[in-house]
Amino acid sequence: MNKKVTFSDIAKYTNVSKMTVSRYFNDPGSLTPETKGKIEKALKELNYKSNKVAKILANGRSEFIGIIIPELFFDYYSQVLNEILTTYNDFNYKFLVFAGNHDQELEKKYIEELLAYQVEGLIILSYTLPSEVLKEYNIPIVTIEREDQYVTSINTNNYLGAQLAAEHLIQDQCDILININSFVRENVPAYDRIRGFEDTCRQNQIPCKIIQKNFKNDYDVTYELLDSVYQHLESEYSNKRKGVFLSNDNYANIFLNILIKNKKQIPEEYEIIGFDNTISKESIIPITTVAQNIQKIARSAVEELKEQIESKDSEKKSEIRHVIIDPQLIIRGTTGKNSYTAE
Amino acid sequence: MNKKVTFSDIAKYTNVSKMTVSRYFNDPGSLTPETKGKIEKALKELNYKSNKVAKILANGRSEFIGIIIPELFFDYYSQVLNEILTTYNDFNYKFLVFAGNHDQELEKKYIEELLAYQVEGLIILSYTLPSEVLKEYNIPIVTIEREDQYVTSINTNNYLGAQLAAEHLIQDQCDILININSFVRENVPAYDRIRGFEDTCRQNQIPCKIIQKNFKNDYDVTYELLDSVYQHLESEYSNKRKGVFLSNDNYANIFLNILIKNKKQIPEEYEIIGFDNTISKESIIPITTVAQNIQKIARSAVEELKEQIESKDSEKKSEIRHVIIDPQLIIRGTTGKNSYTAE
DNA sequence: TTGTACGCGTTATCAT
DNA sequence: ATGATAACGCGTACAA
Numbered sequence: 001m002n003k004k005v006t007f008s009d010i011a012k013y014t015n016v017s018k019m020t021v022s023r024y025f026n027d028p029g030s031l032t033p034e035t036k037g038k039i040e041k042a043l044k045e046l047n048y049k050s051n052k053v054a055k056i057l058a059n060g061r062s063e064f065i066g067i068i069i070p071e072l073f074f075d076y077y078s079q080v081l082n083e084i085l086t087t088y089n090d091f092n093y094k095f096l097v098f099a100g101n102h103d104q105e106l107e108k109k110y111i112e113e114l115l116a117y118q119v120e121g122l123i124i125l126s127y128t129l130p131s132e133v134l135k136e137y138n139i140p141i142v143t144i145e146r147e148d149q150y151v152t153s154i155n156t157n158n159y160l161g162a163q164l165a166a167e168h169l170i171q172d173q174c175d176i177l178i179n180i181n182s183f184v185r186e187n188v189p190a191y192d193r194i195r196g197f198e199d200t201c202r203q204n205q206i207p208c209k210i211i212q213k214n215f216k217n218d219y220d221v222t223y224e225l226l227d228s229v230y231q232h233l234e235s236e237y238s239n240k241r242k243g244v245f246l247s248n249d250n251y252a253n254i255f256l257n258i259l260i261k262n263k264k265q266i267p268e269e270y271e272i273i274g275f276d277n278t279i280s281k282e283s284i285i286p287i288t289t290v291a292q293n294i295q296k297i298a299r300s301a302v303e304e305l306k307e308q309i310e311s312k313d314s315e316k317k318s319e320i321r322h323v324i325i326d327p328q329l330i331i332r333g334t335t336g337k338n339s340y341t342a343e
Numbered sequence: 344m345n346k347k348v349t350f351s352d353i354a355k356y357t358n359v360s361k362m363t364v365s366r367y368f369n370d371p372g373s374l375t376p377e378t379k380g381k382i383e384k385a386l387k388e389l390n391y392k393s394n395k396v397a398k399i400l401a402n403g404r405s406e407f408i409g410i411i412i413p414e415l416f417f418d419y420y421s422q423v424l425n426e427i428l429t430t431y432n433d434f435n436y437k438f439l440v441f442a443g444n445h446d447q448e449l450e451k452k453y454i455e456e457l458l459a460y461q462v463e464g465l466i467i468l469s470y471t472l473p474s475e476v477l478k479e480y481n482i483p484i485v486t487i488e489r490e491d492q493y494v495t496s497i498n499t500n501n502y503l504g505a506q507l508a509a510e511h512l513i514q515d516q517c518d519i520l521i522n523i524n525s526f527v528r529e530n531v532p533a534y535d536r537i538r539g540f541e542d543t544c545r546q547n548q549i550p551c552k553i554i555q556k557n558f559k560n561d562y563d564v565t566y567e568l569l570d571s572v573y574q575h576l577e578s579e580y581s582n583k584r585k586g587v588f589l590s591n592d593n594y595a596n597i598f599l600n601i602l603i604k605n606k607k608q609i610p611e612e613y614e615i616i617g618f619d620n621t622i623s624k625e626s627i628i629p630i631t632t633v634a635q636n637i638q639k640i641a642r643s644a645v646e647e648l649k650e651q652i653e654s655k656d657s658e659k660k661s662e663i664r665h666v667i668i669d670p671q672l673i674i675r676g677t678t679g680k681n682s683y684t685a686e
Numbered sequence: 687t688t689g690t691a692c693g694c695g696t697t698a699t700c701a702t
Numbered sequence: 703a704t705g706a707t708a709a710c711g712c713g714t715a716c717a718a
Contacts (some may be wrong), residue, residue, distance in 0.1 A: 004710095006710090006711055007711070007712065008711080016689090017688065017690075018711090018712080019689060019690080019713085020687085020688060020689080023688085024687090026713080030688085031688090032687065033687095033713095049458060049459065050450070050459045051398045051711055052459040052461075052710075052712095053400050053405065053461050053710090054400055054694090054710070054712040055696045055710090055711080055712055056712090056715090057396050057397055057693095057695070057696090057711080057712070057713090058693080058694055058711075058712040058713040059713055059714080060694075060713095062396065071421065071425055072422065072424055072425035072428075073419040073425060074422075076693050077420075078416070078418075078421040079415065079416065079657055080414040081415055082415035082416060082442055083439060085415075085440060085442040086444065086452075094440065094460065095439065096437055097428060097438055097439075097440045098431065099425055099428040099429055100427065106432070112417065115392060116392065116393045116395040117395050118394065118395075119394060139624065191707095214549065219624055219625065253625055257627050260627055261627075266693085279622060279625065282562065282593065282596055282600075282622065283627075284600050284603060284604075284626075284627040284687070302672065313499065315696070342710085347694095347695085349695055349696085350695070351695080357703075358703065360706075361695090361696085361705095362697085362698095362704070363703085363705075365696070366703090367696065369697080373703065373704085374703070374704090375703065392696055394694090394696070396694090396695080397695030398696055398697075399696090399710090400694085400695080400696070400709095400710045401695075401699095402696080402697055402698080402710085403710075446705085468695070484709095485715060518699090522716085524718090543712085633690090652687085655714090687706100687718105689703100689718075690706075690715100690716085690718095691714085691715090691717100692714085693713090693714080694711105694712090694713085694714100695704105695710105695711105696709100696710085697710085698705090698707100698708085699706105699707090699709095700705100700706090700707090700709100701704100701705080701707100702703100702704080
């Protein structure tokens with residue numbers, strides 16, 4: 001390892017100034033082929049390795065973007081992070097990633113740390129800090145699928161997703177439509193899954209029931225809660241065709257398992273639709289689900305951030321924007337009267 | 344945002360030198376309470392924000408660790424990444440993360456980029472670059488669950504995992520033990536799942552069959568391949584009690600679904616054991632599985648890296664180490680004659 | 687096309 | 703306990 005080779009070393013070796021070496025990288029067109037060749041040779045022979053930290057200090061552009069996710073045990077976050085990381089190939093931003101673990105104080109600390117490293121922007125998937133607080137950091141920010149009143153955001157068109165689900169269940173002639181959800185606040189995007197579902201039922205004059213439970217991030221708790229929901233539905237709507245829309249694939253999968261164990265006919269007695277298109281395909285009956293366009297969400301997030309970062313330079317203050325990405329209904333075996341087979 | 348507040352600004356404001364301001368952060372014990380107070384006040388009043396990029400350039404310690412994962416669609420990688428990120432709270436390393444997407448050239452490029460940002464070490468989960476190549480970068484490196492001959496690594500005790508699985512199936516009086524695997528090379532840790540399985544069968548004089556298929560990262564392909572395996576097992580071992588050990592939970596789940604659809608009795612006719620403890624719990628029958636101790640794997644990786652980083656300073660060259668973490672068998676509904684119920 | 691001088695914000699070193 | 707000065711490695715601005 002010894003000492004690092006710098007522009008000065010290359011400059012001495014080639015009898016040019018270090019500015020010329022710098023230009024070799026940043027403005028090669030301005031060099032004669034000769035000097036270019038000399039420098040190229042020297043770089044190889046001295047085994048030069050660039051130091052971007054010095055570059056940041058000199059020109060102020062870190063090309064860092066900070067990401068704060070709640071965690072990676074939930075497939076949705078993993079997939080979004082995966083797609084964000086992949087944008088490196090097109091946008092060249094480097095990503096410093098923190099897992100907030102649902103802890104507000106921790107997340108504040110993480111943001112301070114990210115700012116210290118001169119990140120040019122933040123992508124926030126965690127939800128503990130209100131957007132009003134986020135905006136105060138005065139740095140380009142994009143949030144994804146969370147409360148977003150005061151900041152630019154990318155969200156799925158949850159309303160449309162719920163609408164597609166409800167319409168599909170109605171078309172399949174379900175007698176009663178049920179939405180199973182956790183207690184989401186009205187100001188988060190996911191609440192539109194309830195609004196869209198209710199509105200669609202009302203417009204089609206189909207009975208509709210919203211069931212909200214205090215789901216934890218725990219399989220057994222979720223199982224118990226959904227089992228009680230099942231009992232309730234059985235007693236309440238015994239001889240009706242039930243169309244059930246759950247707020248994510250994990251819930252949908254567990255609910256499906258409960259139905260199967262109780263020997264229910266699917267999709268004859270129950271139709272099921274999940275959300276997120278994560279594990280739904282791997283269920284005992286592949287589950288119809290609303291798929292978010294995660295790649296588009298991720299790319300849009302980086303694009304919006306890039307725009308903010310660049311408009312910051314040119315003094316045009318960019319307005320807050322809320323980008324909405326349409327989801328897609330993926331029809332599988334838990335809906336459609338003739339589809340009780342695997343794909 | 345205006346101009347950034349620096350140590351110089353604080354120094355002028357308080358009539359001390361910027362060195363004293365620096366000491367306020369790095370060696371506060373050496374300051375008098377008075378100056379400490381003055382500086383503290385100035386930091387608040389001028390709203391100072393630290394710049395760690397300048398700090399890196401000055402002292403050479405970035406506190407960055409680079410991570411290269413193949414992708415995040417596979418739960419195992421997500422969980423490992425999650426646990427690595429969480430070590431920030433104890434070790435204070437910041438993580439620059441790249442998704443290699445199984446592309447060797449891309450990964451080389453990513454490593455160069457990471458080196459340019461002065462990362463102090465690398466954690467490699469991707470497998471495209473041989474450890475012989477990795478070692479040549481001459482920087483602290485730890486690999487996780489991949490070929491590791493020339494570098495320090497953290498791996499699960501795959502041999503033990505397979506042994507636990509085989510012993511459990513034998514104890515449950517299976518007549519024939521089957522291991523379903525992809526074509527893994529003999530020099531990757533996962534190959535020990537085959538070795539451990541075979542050895543245990545041999546020692547117990549139980550018939551054993553290793554089936555390797557060319558699994559892709561695709562549900563439908565995997566389904567077809569496992570369906571053909573099922574057909575094969577049915578014709579070959581029709582009235583024997585079959586104990587099947589699959590190399591991950593996804594395969595185990597799909598195989599289980601195939602058995603259920605064919606109305607096989609589980610665990611009477613087939614016993615199933617998966618690996619990784621990811622989706623096994625959410626299957627129609629919760630699947631017995633070998634759980635890797637992911638938290639320990641992640642922490643060990645960071646600890647080993649830290650040791651390498653620190654011993655690098657003190658000129659003691661640290662030896663290559665291969666740390667082995669024991670997994671644990673989690674018994675659920677797909678094994679054990681009396682356990683055909685959910686947990 | 688190439689060079690000079692200086693600055694980026696911090697720490698290291700040697701003084702006092 | 704505090705300060706002066708020189709790094710760290712690169713880019714900007716202006717000059718030649």
